[in-house]
Amino acid sequence: MTAKFGTTSEKGLTASYSPLELEKEIREFWQRNRVQQKLALFREKNNSGVLGYVEGPPTLNGIPHVGHARGRAMKDLRYRWKTMQGYYIPFWAGWDCQGLPVELEVEKLLGVKNKRELLEKVGMERFIQECKKAIMKYHKEWAAADGKLGVFIDQDKAYWTYKDEYIEREWQILKRAFDQGLLEEGHYVVAYCPGCQTSLSSAEVGYEGAYKIVEDPSLYFKFLLAGKQDEYFLVWTTMPFTLITDTMLAVNPEAEYAKVKVNDEKWILAKLRVQPVMQELGIEKYEITETVTGKSLDGTRYEYPFKDLVPEQAELEKKHPLVHKVILEDFVDVNTATGVVHQAPGNGEEDFFAAQKRGVPIFAPFDDEVKFTKDGGIFNGKFARDTDAIVIDELRKRGLLVSAETLKHEYPTCWRSHHKLVWLARKEYFLRTDKINSRVLEAAEKVNYFYESPKNRFLSFLREGKPWCISRERVWGAPLPIWKCRECGAETVVASKKELLARALEKVPADFELHKPWVDRITMKCEKCGGAMHREDFVLDAWHNSGASPYARFTDEEFKKFVPVDYLTEAMDQTRGWANTLLLEYVILTGKAESPYKAFLLQGLTQDARGRKMSKSLGNIIDANNALEKYSADVFRFYVLRKCPPTDANDFDPGELSRRPYQVLSTLYHLSRFFAENSEFDGFDPKKHTLESAKRGKQLKSPDLWLLSRLQQTIETYTAKLETCEFNVALAVLEDTVIEDLSRLYVPMVRKELWSDDPATLGRRLAVYSTLWHVLKTVTLLFNPVTPYLSEALYQNIYKRIDSALPETVNLEKWPKPNEELRNKAVEEDFQTLFNIVSLVYSARQSVRLKRRWPLSKMVIVAPEKKLRALKNVEDLLLELTNVKAAEYAEKAPKQVAKEGWTSASENDSQVFVDVHRDEKLLGEGVMRDLARRVQALRKELGYKPTDVLDSVRIAELDKETIQLLQPYIQEMKELTRTKNIHLPVNREEIETEWHESQLDEKKVYIAIVRA
């Protein structure tokens, strides 16, 4: 009687599903047998095709949280699934190691406040070492989380963006850009963070959360027209410090401007704005004395008021005739402020272009900390925004201040340090991606994004098509490979370490690497004039590092084989990040309107249980490693994929893990055990007892045919939904197969047959096992991409154990395909009718509180003829599932049911009537079933297998009447509970044994079990 699955078995499945222990065992199994490596190697050599992949490298400046883990689960899902379909995927890790985020993290660790302090106190060499240490520390956390989550990504083949061999290939992309005239140096207005002391790309300025409500001055002031005593331009600004760099005023040429008499003065402003501005300023007495066009104001000179404070401003007037005059610009909006816009080309993008096209000098007297230089006159040494108050004061002193209020508005801040950004004209290097924008857009349109809204978001961002400022004034980054001649200004782009070392004038030290400060020490000879060439002192935007990955992480040969890659998935914020830079760099590299990826799934954010963004300030970030120590990886993976579409924000609620997701996996686990134990008992052998042999022996019955047919639809829908990245829908289908088709419907239909150990019905039992083997094993394979631990555990402990010829791991199994021969539409329709009627009977019972296990004598089913025919096909099941002894069928309700003593329920065209009368026979059988159920529950509780036969069961304290009722059913009860003897002592004290208290309706009964 002992099953093969004894407790002595090393890998036997425990009686309860304890995923954390199970996962630990399977993890060890994978490691011990090098399963991940074998799988990759096998698919590299035996595949039905290659699907390229390049890892979106996590930045190693922090530890992974559950949102990252969700993204990694999606990546692993695809890998395992496609690998089972026979594809080879270079699923190799990658790490983003350099850039501002890492630097800031290390600055924090070292306790320095800014770059100046960093260079003075720490020095570059040590800083570089500290950065490397820091990324390794974070890498450990990421690798650990991947390990727990069961991500089969190859860590040994990881790329690291800071390695020389990676940087070299990144340089080659820049070389390609340079050769196409797309890499340019230029003064340009960039968003600059005074905290991080570096410029930001326009993509970074647009990051979610970068705009914050801040308080700024709101200032009306006036500039006197040259040669007039009382005529002024009225101007508005929120950034008073830009008056220090003011060089022009702009008006809209097409708009009407009014001269407004206020007291003894005339103010010039857009006519449309007169009324609202006067109201805002609280001026009631005013009069429009004249209206002119914007055009007529062209070239009007105004008195720049601070020439005494900023002497350089007087010099500027000598340099260009348009300085401190009115210019005409279409961008001037006359629906806001005063319609007269002061121009500070050193501090604004539009202002900059307006000056540049007229040849007006750009006045930007700032250092790296955005403090004024000596050209800033009395403001020398002051941080730009700290001069706002002084400027207001100076205006007031000069009688030019009209009103100084404050206002709250949305203003961009640094996404890292949250300093208010300042727009500054600086010398930078740009990729002129604006010149290739049409090709970039064409490439982007060819990509599959699976969902419309992320696609539209991405394309509309790309349409902005701004030049990409790639230079950063930082330390820990890939160096910009441009050397420039100090004599003639000639530039050269170096494309490899070898080339660099060959051209270096200095002897290169042994510890040389492609980083600051080493690269800065290398000079070379100018080929044009023989002068000395020095490196342009910038590092690259870290987004350029990761954007180079499809080229930089591979060899030439691999690049040809794997790129464009098949599929990528990253978080939604990568719309402006990696998704963008990958595309730009690939179009530059290839010169074609092609994308390096064929499909890109952008995932929604992971939020906390209350739907709030996870952030340090709220303290609601859930660390992935902590979570995966507490919660099962399988349950976690199932939960995050099942809960909502991948593009939706996911409100991660740890409390939800132990509910439905656990229940689904636990049900699959127990169904599998149920199958294993029973089939083992009957000596099931999948090689002998196949579906074919069962069919030949006419042992397959309609429930089996129904289940097998349903399975084909599951395989088809599930696979299709994975293909379209509707993971939540796919898993709902799988969940239904386990909970509904298998657990709630199929097993109850065959349980009674399996219970028997009559040799005469062995053939039938074997047919059920061959059905369950086929269905459960298939479902286990379908689950593998989502719950790799559970699938492997079931595979090893059940399927592989029964059939040792199976592959070494579930991952080497073939992905199931629907088998058309197993589809059976007719049986499915019959069963749909059956289930509908059964649930109608249940609700009819419920309305008069008749428990399902109480047998009833008869029912009448009223339905269209077609349905009745279907029901007659499966009448045995109908009676079994409804627990009613007999059924009558009618197309119209017969008269008898109108009488009392019937309960009914109906839905659509179907109606059931159930006779509620119970005689002694039915009552006896009902009590027997009640008690049998309690015995079965107790058996389970005490750890007996379904196949164990008990020596005796004692049930004490039943009243005489009940014992009488039970007598005719003792034999049936023995069969139901697999017991040799059943005793019903009146008094439990008569027998010394271990009694278990139970409840039968309102009375207490006591049960004792003795095993053979």
Ligand SMILES: [Zn+2]
């Ligand atoms: Zn910053």
Ligand SMILES: [Zn+2]
């Ligand atoms: Zn030169």
